[in-house]
Amino acid sequence: MIVFVVDPLTGNMRPEAPGDTKKDPNVYKYELQCHLGGGDFDTVCLGYQLECVNGPEGVDGIPVTWLKAPVGVPNPAWTYHSGPTCLYDARPEDLLPRIAAQIQRQFESLPISAGTVVAQPSPNTLRGAETNFYADASEQQFDVTMLGQKVHVVATPVQYTWNYGDGTVFGPQPSMGGPLPQDRWGEKTRTSHVYADTGDFQVVLTTSFQGTYSVNNGPPLPIPGQGQFSAPPQTISVWRSITRNYADDCNQNPQGQGCPGMASSR
Template sequence: MSAALKTIALVAFLIALVASSTPAIDEEAGPSAGITESGWVNAGNTVRQAVGGGKRAPTMGRVDAQPAALPEDDGISYTYVRACTAGAGSDLDPATCPRMDAQCDAQDDGILVNWIELDSTVRPATRTPTGRSSCMYPGEAPAPPIEGVEAPEEAPIVITLEEFQKQPVLAATIVSQPSNFGLRNAHSNVYAQAQEQEFTFEFQDAEIVLKARPVSYQWNYGDGTGATTTTPGGPVDGAAFDTETPTSHQYTRTGDFQLILTTYFAGDYSVDGGPFQPVAGEAAVVSEPHLMSIWRTEGHNVSENCIENPQGIGCAAPTR
């Protein structure tokens, strides 16, 4: 097979990947342009696309007269080098290898390797980086990149947001301080307690492990206002009347309010023990409504207690 044909096969594979991973971004959760979100995909070795008269990158320049011929020994083989030490010379930062190899976390002691094409049809044989990399694990021979190009006949299993939403993700618990009470115009501290959760289920004959982690919190305070935070908030010390926190809220009226919290969970899934990859979109999970009882304060100076003067101020049951 010629190098040009390999390139075409590679490009076709990349196109197939794009087509198969339709990002079903949840409308409600909103888009995300963060580099670690679903938009971050593998970078592969491709040729320059011709735009505005741009030149194509030089290929190996060998032309095969019978492109449909069966693959035979074409003198091309592959070898690999450890990615983190390649090109580092003598000044290797000790943090470089752990950082790079952290990408290969499907098993312990994974190593990121770069693939080198060995062309023995010329003398001396040439070594050319292919621009492709893969993970190598102890006791396993890593697959050369060429097999990775020809093998993908089955569409990869993709867990969509729809599938994610079917999982019984536990809603966050709402906690307010102190108890369910708050004071008008004061900062009432409320916070969420949400947990990372893991689910294992069968999907298209594959075992899926799905991890859900809370990423944002949409608060509906029940008084017509709301907010979205990326922090769940947390408890504050003491009586906690009027302490401002990232998730506290000031009610401007007295009364009972039903606070509704929607927690958005991001999902990462692994197919048959493979590497974890993100689910496109976030699952929204609504918590049980939480009652907030908001009161006003009134101060008076008195000279008797309620036993001495049961009709005194503040001795009757409180009113709003």
């Protein structure tokens, strides 16, 4: 662990140097702004944490909270001192915390495919009938460079949200659905939907991915929040079905209504 001290000239925190004369009764360290300990982060906090960009010499920093403890106390209880604020002058060995602070933003910018929407029946279905929808999504892996380090990211689909295009939204929920054999089309499934009106509807699938990352072939670490990615809209045309009963037997009266070649009354 790197211990920081208050620079008497600037009032800023800096890493403790050998031979420092301690006039301050405290020593200091930082924690990432939204870090809860271990590999856990406060996902609500991540939504409004500081943006530490364009620091000295154009270098990005990390959002931190400063903690303090009395000098010379073994295994001290660290307490809040100040922050959150931006740290731009971390030493090279602090690359892991810097990567941890930026990994969520990097994760959300990856070209992760949300998968595709499959409908049964498709592209046409019937009003008032169950239309089965399911997602075709899979785990994806990416290799990126962050702060000069090789970072391997694994994105795994964990939740799905269906917008059926008629104002109905289902999810987020863990089921991606699945295909039905054709002789069972029309059955209700976990992700099926019944349209009350005819027309063309744009069905949009949003897939939530949970990620892990490893730095320079190190152990996999959890990415704190989920990334949400939407699939291209799938058009489904909803038709109506009409059933008519006729009194004529077409064998006896080929000219009867509903017989082949004869117009039907509306």
